[in-house]
Amino acid sequence: MSRFCIRVGLIVMLVAPNLQSQPLGQFNPDDEDELSGDIIFDDDLFGNVFDEQENSDTNSWLEGFTVQIRQQFYGQVNNHSVEPIPGFSFPREAAMENNRLGVNIRYQNGFAPGWLIQASGQARAYWKNDYEHEANNDEVDAEYRINEFFLQRSFDQHSLKVGRQTVVWGETVGNSVLDVINHFEFRDLTIIDIEDARLNQWMVVWDYFGEDSNWSSFINLYPEFNPPIVRGSPFFFEPEFNLTDYQRDGETFFEVGTQWRKSFDLTDISFMAAYLYDNQLRYEDPVSRFDDAIAKKNDFMLLGFSASRAIGRLLLNLDLAFSHNVLADSFNFPGTTALASPLNLKKDQIGTSFGFEWAVDNEQSLSLGIQAQKILDENEGLLPGQQLINEGVFGSWLVRYSNILLNSSLTLSATLQGDLDGNSLLALVGANYTINDNWAVDTQIISINSNTQSPLIFFDEDVRVGATITYSF
Numbered sequence: 001m002s003r004f005c006i007r008v009g010l011i012v013m014l015v016a017p018n019l020q021s022q023p024l025g026q027f028n029p030d031d032e033d034e035l036s037g038d039i040i041f042d043d044d045l046f047g048n049v050f051d052e053q054e055n056s057d058t059n060s061w062l063e064g065f066t067v068q069i070r071q072q073f074y075g076q077v078n079n080h081s082v083e084p085i086p087g088f089s090f091p092r093e094a095a096m097e098n099n100r101l102g103v104n105i106r107y108q109n110g111f112a113p114g115w116l117i118q119a120s121g122q123a124r125a126y127w128k129n130d131y132e133h134e135a136n137n138d139e140v141d142a143e144y145r146i147n148e149f150f151l152q153r154s155f156d157q158h159s160l161k162v163g164r165q166t167v168v169w170g171e172t173v174g175n176s177v178l179d180v181i182n183h184f185e186f187r188d189l190t191i192i193d194i195e196d197a198r199l200n201q202w203m204v205v206w207d208y209f210g211e212d213s214n215w216s217s218f219i220n221l222y223p224e225f226n227p228p229i230v231r232g233s234p235f236f237f238e239p240e241f242n243l244t245d246y247q248r249d250g251e252t253f254f255e256v257g258t259q260w261r262k263s264f265d266l267t268d269i270s271f272m273a274a275y276l277y278d279n280q281l282r283y284e285d286p287v288s289r290f291d292d293a294i295a296k297k298n299d300f301m302l303l304g305f306s307a308s309r310a311i312g313r314l315l316l317n318l319d320l321a322f323s324h325n326v327l328a329d330s331f332n333f334p335g336t337t338a339l340a341s342p343l344n345l346k347k348d349q350i351g352t353s354f355g356f357e358w359a360v361d362n363e364q365s366l367s368l369g370i371q372a373q374k375i376l377d378e379n380e381g382l383l384p385g386q387q388l389i390n391e392g393v394f395g396s397w398l399v400r401y402s403n404i405l406l407n408s409s410l411t412l413s414a415t416l417q418g419d420l421d422g423n424s425l426l427a428l429v430g431a432n433y434t435i436n437d438n439w440a441v442d443t444q445i446i447s448i449n450s451n452t453q454s455p456l457i458f459f460d461e462d463v464r465v466g467a468t469i470t471y472s473f
Contacts, residue, residue, distance in 0.1 A: 063109075066106045078462060082457065122147065157208055167182060184197050199224070204221075225281045273301075273304070278326060300323055315357040317355055321350065351395075365402050367401075394419075410432070439470070441469055
């Protein structure tokens, strides 16, 4: 079962998971204590920025808030049966999966020359028929979390950001082999862009903007890991042992990385290097069957290169990655576990992402991204009868199309995604209509088709329909 979840997480996550309004990251209880108190700055730190009239200052600070309230309905609507193994079938009945109310709050304020503060957070309430409601003993469940929370200071050719934020490397939007720095959350079969599923971490980021090239470096003093799938999620499985977060026990570890970027005429190139931890924990059986599974972390080195080239309305993208000492039986994608795996091999891995983004005209855009990876010396160290979860070249492809109509009031979109072996296809059609400055409606239809060579066979012929109503102010 763990092998099934690993592949499902790999295939579906690359398209972009859940519309649980996840542009905001996973709430971490450890962060709550750090953020719950009032933050007090010494006035001397900001010079005379606070010496203006009190009313003017108050209005200026409050203008930076943006609030979105969303109600979402989503469900699987096609009654059918699935036959993953010849002679064995089980029914897939229509059912509501998501019925939830969300509040997203974002704040941004350039409160003084060279100073910027930015924060975002969210709250969710799960109503009847939402799987999180059912997992909470049929009672209304709620959660909240802090996502962005950083202070930025810019001066001369430098910029320093301290706080909760993201670091994005790579040019292939939504399907890059270099997009492994921030961890992810994976819950649902509703879809947003994968880049919005990144979860922020506590970092210090320094940027230097030179005359013809730029440097960007980060240090993460509190690395976090992909959270396990939420109970009740379409991809949840009941593990033999309870999966927990990594037990730090006072241990100090960190991540660090740097990127050099240079721009030419219509071309950008980047080189990067980082010392990281696999975003996905590996779990081992406990000594006693009454204990929790033991979470294991793994550190590795990443070397990367990316390039983009603009040709008229066409932008070509290329990413290359070499990873040293990654776990061969695990993935840096959410929704995956290697519970009780007999393999504990560290391997080198190479990967590439390439594709294009094409602005057909001022209203239409089309993009393609292909990702392919391979583990080097994959058979070395394997015992007779053992095999890796992914053998040979593995990966996925992703196509996106959008068309803006009715003076930008209506946006039609389509997404297609499949694996490189052609064993599965996920198709999405969506429409977003902006009623006025405050109200918007978004609808989606998702269809999944698969053969028995793909774990998505368990979702073969599923059709999901959903709608989200948004009020913004």
